[in-house]
Amino acid sequence: MAELRETILKTSLELFEQKGFHGVTVNQIVAASNTSKGGFYHHFQSKDELLFVIHDTFITYVLKEAKAANEIHRSPIKKIQSIIKAFVKVFDLYKPHISVFYQESNYLKPEYEEQIKRKRDAFKQMVFHVIEEGQETGDFRKELPMEITGMAILGMVNWIYKWYSRDGKYSIDEIADVYVDIILHAVLATNSVHEESLQSQMLERPFFTNEK
Amino acid sequence: MAELRETILKTSLELFEQKGFHGVTVNQIVAASNTSKGGFYHHFQSKDELLFVIHDTFITYVLKEAKAANEIHRSPIKKIQSIIKAFVKVFDLYKPHISVFYQESNYLKPEYEEQIKRKRDAFKQMVFHVIEEGQETGDFRKELPMEITGMAILGMVNWIYKWYSRDGKYSIDEIADVYVDIILHAVLATNSVHEESLQSQMLERPFFTNEK
DNA sequence: CAAAACAGACCAACCAGTCGGTCTCTAAAA
């Protein structure tokens, strides 16, 4: 039964998030999971493999979401909208994974690192591509350098792991709406001559337009 | 003489950036600095103190810059412009410090952590305050939630440490210009009725408006 | 010559990973 494996994953995730990968020993994980060294090493080859599994589950999910969003829509505006929304929402689902991901990713063993890097780059390229597309169709401002804009967007979203909390002032959906709004305001060409008008695209009636 | 101290700081910074705090032993630092254990522990109480010093030099600098930018200008638009520019440019000066800062900050001993946290919060509050100010004067869109917008800006800039390189395609000044432009496009009210007009404020003729 | 700066052998603690062994459960053999 893979029950213990799940327990170990869950408890170690909590511990890593609190104290960091190096701040937690295998013995602590084992104790918190009510098992033993033997139990641990029966399910994982090493402490490093555990770190890899955590990384992989999160990045795999994100990549899948982005691919889907990319295939469903045709307009770059819609595409970036859904990618950002999905991306932001992932922080609600996988907050602990992501925290560990960004804080300990450089301690991954080379073999593991390469696998993760490939998926992460794939995601980055998707964002870049959508921006490029939007600039070609004239929806997005052509004067913005694509790489810088892309990294600005990625950074802004990625940083969420540092401050988001489920008990915070704003829900993840509200945050997603604001982010989409900020990004679209930043990149949309003012004379977007496409089928959809600026305003109708920019805000799907985000929550904060209704507030007083 | 405090010469060795500087050498240790510099070499350990390089090592930490490459391999991370936990990936570098005191013996390695000592060897790379052409000194001995005795030399190291003469200048630093512990490996942790070394980590603290690195954190502190960077955050102290950033905070000083932001304070200055805040005092020099009166208009929130000008303020946010200089804060962002200064903030972005810090990544050119202190890239290694910042990398270590964000990757290892949760391994700081509590006593150290508190000191750093205070300065970091001070900086965050300054950014928040400028946004608030801009919303009050009507320069910035009032419908944007201040906290989310602030964190979006901080995240977008902070993330630079993950990808910026001096040998990269764009200079730090170019990046700073694009960031200022993106942020102002996102936050400026379209009917900014202030002394300065939208366009003249937004871009101080950034490099990319001249391209082709 | 006194104090600071540095050298380097040494140590105690810790920690990831191992290894021989047990327990349980299933399924084939008797």
Place this chain on the structure above:
DNA sequence: TTTTAGAGACCGACTGGTTGGTCTGTTTTG
């Protein structure tokens, strides 16, 4: 049905290597 055989799950004492830090002594500096 009972017995036997075997596989996978799990246990926990042990180890070998590493690491941060100390301590005694030596050199340099003012």
